[in-house]
Amino acid sequence: MTQTSGTLLEIADAAGRAPRPGRRRSPDEGRRGMAWRVLVAVVVSVIVIFPLYWMCVVAFSPRGEVFEPGLHLVPSTFTLENFQNVLTQYPVVTWFGNSVVIGVFVTVFTVVVNLLAGYAFARLRFRGRNAVFLLALATMMIPVQAIMVAQFKLTVGLGIFGTYWGVILPGAAAAFGIFLARQFFIGIPDEIVEAARIDGAGHIRIFLQVVLPLCKPLIAVLTLLTLLGSWNDFAWPLIALKDNDLFTLPIGMLYLKNQTAPDYNSIMALALISVLPMVILFLAFQRYFVQGFARTGIK
Numbered sequence: 001m002t003q004t005s006g007t008l009l010e011i012a013d014a015a016g017r018a019p020r021p022g023r024r025r026s027p028d029e030g031r032r033g034m035a036w037r038v039l040v041a042v043v044v045s046v047i048v049i050f051p052l053y054w055m056c057v058v059a060f061s062p063r064g065e066v067f068e069p070g071l072h073l074v075p076s077t078f079t080l081e082n083f084q085n086v087l088t089q090y091p092v093v094t095w096f097g098n099s100v101v102i103g104v105f106v107t108v109f110t111v112v113v114n115l116l117a118g119y120a121f122a123r124l125r126f127r128g129r130n131a132v133f134l135l136a137l138a139t140m141m142i143p144v145q146a147i148m149v150a151q152f153k154l155t156v157g158l159g160i161f162g163t164y165w166g167v168i169l170p171g172a173a174a175a176f177g178i179f180l181a182r183q184f185f186i187g188i189p190d191e192i193v194e195a196a197r198i199d200g201a202g203h204i205r206i207f208l209q210v211v212l213p214l215c216k217p218l219i220a221v222l223t224l225l226t227l228l229g230s231w232n233d234f235a236w237p238l239i240a241l242k243d244n245d246l247f248t249l250p251i252g253m254l255y256l257k258n259q260t261a262p263d264y265n266s267i268m269a270l271a272l273i274s275v276l277p278m279v280i281l282f283l284a285f286q287r288y289f290v291q292g293f294a295r296t297g298i299k
Helices: 002-016 027-059 081-089 092-123 129-141 144-158 164-171 175-186 190-198 203-214 216-232 235-240 249-257 264-284 286-295
Strands: none
Touching: 027 264, 081 092, 081 264, 092 129, 092 164, 092 175, 092 203, 092 216, 092 249, 092 264, 129 175, 144 164, 144 235, 164 235, 175 216, 190 203, 216 264, 216 286, 235 249, 249 264, 264 286
């Protein structure tokens, strides 16, 4: 009995003994690791930010300085002449307004379609749901250039070629946005939806009053991605818009570039005018943007 008790005590002592800790890093190793991470982050940031910085340098530099020998990382003379030339000689305000109108309508339609489709794929039960969802995702593998001929024939047949709607309607749905919305709605607890259903709410009421108020991060992500894509879209507006008064900013930059003697300082000034609203919008909604991607499970 004594031997058995001793054996049991040894086993209990071995089971309760804490595992031997691994080798801890010294403070110097931790500081070196942090220094390397900071260095890599700084290098990557410089590589990403330098094109934007160079655009600003050329935009605020005197005309022709870009062709002078040497690398001018700082303007020799800070000037706003390039912005004045662009705004007075070209209909930049009209191009900017066209980009805003098209971007807002495309964003509204796309966000609404993505939210409704994502909710349907996540919460509704119908035959062929997974097959239809996979088919929608498969469209992401088709290059945009491959369907431009079909889009052109469709817009001509509908009588909207050469108008705003010829650019807005073909971009009113996005498979990636549907995927994001579906993943977000799947992450919403079933108890919330079931409680609303027990109270007698239908799918429309559940979507509008229960699910939609929880979708601020998702709506921010979809809005930023859609607006950014529409704002920078070049190929399809160039095909679908035939009136110069309907041109957007990317097409306007091409118009400046195709002049007899292209003024690269003015082109960079127009590019800065085009980029600045998207940068401000992203900085304003950055918190919701990160939350939306985190809650959809995309890292």
